[in-house]
Amino acid sequence: MKIEGLDVYQSKLAKASGDWLKSFRQKSFGQWATAGLPTIKDEEWKYTPVADSVNRSFQMASHHQLIEDKQFSDYRNKKDINIVLVNGVLWNDLSDLRHLPQGLTVSSLNAALAHNNTEIQDTISKLTGNDTKAFLWMNQALFLDGVFIQVAKGATIEPLVHIIHVTSGIADDTVLFPRSFMSIGEAAKVNILESHICFEPVGYLSNAVTDMKIASNAVVGYCKAQGESHQAVHIGTTRIWQEAGSSLDTFSFIYGGQLSRHNLSILLKGEGAYTIMNGLYAIDGSQHVDNHTLLDIQQPDCTCSQLYKGLLNGRSRAVFNGKIYVHPAAQKTNAYQLNKHLLLGKEAQVDTKPQLEIFADDVKCTHGATIGQLNEEEIFYLQSRCINQKMAIELLSKGFIDDIINTIKTEAIRRKLSRLLLKRFPEVKL
Amino acid sequence: MLEIKDLHAGIEGKEILKGIDLKVNAGEVHAIMGPNGSGKSTLSKVIAGHPQYAVTQGRIDYEVNFKKINLVGMEPDLRAREGVFMAFQYPVEIPGIPSSVFLRAAFNAICRHQGAVEMDPIDFDKYLREKMKLLSMDENFIDRPVNVDFSGGEKKRNEILQMAVLNPRLAVLDETDSGLDIDSMKIVAEGVNKLRHPDNAIILITHYQRLLNYIQPDFVHIFYDGKIVKSEGKELALEVESRGYDWLIK
Numbered sequence: 001m002k003i004e005g006l007d008v009y010q011s012k013l014a015k016a017s018g019d020w021l022k023s024f025r026q027k028s029f030g031q032w033a034t035a036g037l038p039t040i041k042d043e044e045w046k047y048t049p050v051a052d053s054v055n056r057s058f059q060m061a062s063h064h065q066l067i068e069d070k071q072f073s074d075y076r077n078k079k080d081i082n083i084v085l086v087n088g089v090l091w092n093d094l095s096d097l098r099h100l101p102q103g104l105t106v107s108s109l110n111a112a113l114a115h116n117n118t119e120i121q122d123t124i125s126k127l128t129g130n131d132t133k134a135f136l137w138m139n140q141a142l143f144l145d146g147v148f149i150q151v152a153k154g155a156t157i158e159p160l161v162h163i164i165h166v167t168s169g170i171a172d173d174t175v176l177f178p179r180s181f182m183s184i185g186e187a188a189k190v191n192i193l194e195s196h197i198c199f200e201p202v203g204y205l206s207n208a209v210t211d212m213k214i215a216s217n218a219v220v221g222y223c224k225a226q227g228e229s230h231q232a233v234h235i236g237t238t239r240i241w242q243e244a245g246s247s248l249d250t251f252s253f254i255y256g257g258q259l260s261r262h263n264l265s266i267l268l269k270g271e272g273a274y275t276i277m278n279g280l281y282a283i284d285g286s287q288h289v290d291n292h293t294l295l296d297i298q299q300p301d302c303t304c305s306q307l308y309k310g311l312l313n314g315r316s317r318a319v320f321n322g323k324i325y326v327h328p329a330a331q332k333t334n335a336y337q338l339n340k341h342l343l344l345g346k347e348a349q350v351d352t353k354p355q356l357e358i359f360a361d362d363v364k365c366t367h368g369a370t371i372g373q374l375n376e377e378e379i380f381y382l383q384s385r386c387i388n389q390k391m392a393i394e395l396l397s398k399g400f401i402d403d404i405i406n407t408i409k410t411e412a413i414r415r416k417l418s419r420l421l422l423k424r425f426p427e428v429k430l
Numbered sequence: 431m432l433e434i435k436d437l438h439a440g441i442e443g444k445e446i447l448k449g450i451d452l453k454v455n456a457g458e459v460h461a462i463m464g465p466n467g468s469g470k471s472t473l474s475k476v477i478a479g480h481p482q483y484a485v486t487q488g489r490i491d492y493e494v495n496f497k498k499i500n501l502v503g504m505e506p507d508l509r510a511r512e513g514v515f516m517a518f519q520y521p522v523e524i525p526g527i528p529s530s531v532f533l534r535a536a537f538n539a540i541c542r543h544q545g546a547v548e549m550d551p552i553d554f555d556k557y558l559r560e561k562m563k564l565l566s567m568d569e570n571f572i573d574r575p576v577n578v579d580f581s582g583g584e585k586k587r588n589e590i591l592q593m594a595v596l597n598p599r600l601a602v603l604d605e606t607d608s609g610l611d612i613d614s615m616k617i618v619a620e621g622v623n624k625l626r627h628p629d630n631a632i633i634l635i636t637h638y639q640r641l642l643n644y645i646q647p648d649f650v651h652i653f654y655d656g657k658i659v660k661s662e663g664k665e666l667a668l669e670v671e672s673r674g675y676d677w678l679i680k
Binding site for chain 1: 478479480481482505506507509510511515516518521522524525526527532533535536537539540543575592596
């Protein structure tokens with residue numbers, strides 16, 4: 001992978017960065033340059049040939065304006081607090097920043113870093129890299145800007161906070177570095193949806209990083225919805241730090257992109273933290289989706305439950321690797337993992353791997369994985385009740401995914417995802 | 431309404447029905463009895479159009495609204511929309527689809543087929559609750575996924591509820607009484623009796639005579655080795671009950 005005009009771009013970035021950021025970028029660049037991109041010889045990338053997919057010359061985005069699109073205006077909901085970033089840059093006039101509820105702060109990430117926000121610096125340096133570290137370093141060296149969100153201690157934010165990363169007006173072979181940082185204060189309550197969308201048929205690489213720090217006793221809902229163009233490569237790194245007694249409900253929804261990888265790692269750094277890590281990938285054609293998750297349980301009395309479901313059409317391919325790491329101190333851990341697939345396409349393929357590493361002796365951990373096809377008896381049953389075969393298949397597929405969508409507690413997120421999924425079920429008019 | 435002529439059918443190359451002739455008129459109830467493996471259930475699946483069963487010879491002529499169609503080769507959903515209904519011996523569980531959604535999809539498929547206006551969720555809810563009363567079904571049934579975690583009796587009752595909702599012209603009930611306790615059987619039988627009508631016909635497949643105490647058939651047919659070996663009135667069932675099948679086979 002090459003990036004055109006990298007020197008010029010980097011010196012521009014260096015001029016605009018403060019001391020901390022400048023050395024952070026330099027260090028990250030060095031790490032990326034040394035490591036190079038992972039290949040399929042790397043165990044964590046065995047089934048996802050990412051180096052082949054990005055083995056060409058890329059350019060940086062030079063244009064950060066949204067090409068107006070009805071699909072985009074339909075995508076956002078007026079009731080939400082919409083925060084719009086075009087090609088990685090926060091756009092105030094497209095965002096609802098004027099009347100933010102009390103306790104919610106939103107700014108560009110560069111602005112927050114310029115104010116020497118030590119919490120961001122501190123957290124970023126503590127969050128460890130995971131299997132996407134080459135991409136993480138690349139993002140850290142080259143991200144142009146991003147968004148910073150802070151919820152004050154004790155604040156309850158009622159409306160949904162919707163961060164929309166939209167890719168627009170770029171040429172093929174552009175590389176983008178969306179980045180966000182969220183800080184949720186002690187006992188605060190907030191629901192956040194982070195979307196990555198593009199309505200133009202263009203091929204690009206989106207290398208996105210989201211970091212979140214959740215202070216003790218906060219209650220957070222977080223969903224990432226990846227709806228990139230079907231020519232795009234999306235590599236997402238999401239790192240979450242959870243403190244004592246906090247409660248986190250995450251959902252990873254993937255329906256876009258030609259090839260995508262989502263590395264979600266959650267560090268349970270405090271006692272009695274509660275985590276739900278659910279996800280759904282609904283893919284078609286030759287789409288390739290790889291989910292790598294990590295629950296890193298470092299303290300006692302934590303409860304984690306994970307359910308990822310995949311609906312695969314055509315000759316699409318899914319990879320799942322779910323690691324649960326229980327540290328020696330993490331006694332009384334209760335962890336549950338399940339990964340289920342419905343293969344509709346005859347040539348669809350799944351590689352799934354649970355990976356439990358348990359170093360405490362008083363814990364309860366279970367895991368399982370299933371891969372199935374539609375049952376002929378079920379289809380016949382529906383057909384015998386007047387429902388044609390196409391609709392029967394859609395109803396059964398919808399049934400397969402509805403129960404995971406229904407686990408999302410935030411209604412605004414649940415409704416948005418259901419609406420996005422309806423397009424996949426044209427026969428079902430409910 | 432239904433005229434089966436010289437029907438041969440089987441599964442995976444094995445012939446199970448070896449020449450069935452059966453005529454059913456509107457308003458009639460026919461009971462089919464016979465030992466295990468005689469082909470009773472196969473007949474119901476062949477009438478409904480199960481994809482695993484192949485018809486190798488014969489026809490199934492079905493007459494509805496003065497038009498006659500041969501069901502052989504028709505898609506199962508098209509047969510259903512023309513008014514053919516089968517109550518399953520083992521109703522299938524459909525996780526994720528609430529019963530009300532499933533039944534409305536089925537009901538509206540018939541409406542579309544007949545060129546009638548489809549029913550909206552609110553009207554359908556009223557219609558469905560009326561039919562549920564007929565079978566003493568629990569209120570929460572509507573939101574539960576189809577047959578999932580239903581008891582055996584609930585599943586069978588649900589089959590008859592579907593029959594009540596879809597109002598078929600020809601209903602084939604495949605061992606609807608099996609696995610039911612006496613109270614559930616009475617509820618199911620009462621439901622079926624309420625759905626008896628001069629314009630529709632019912633074929634009851636059963637192992638036991640006791641169901642026929644509650645649903646009185648006009649004719650009883652005895653199946654053996656893929657053929658009908660005897661057809662008579664309802665008293666034949668009583669005779670089978672006391673004498674078994676041996677005297678019919680020899």
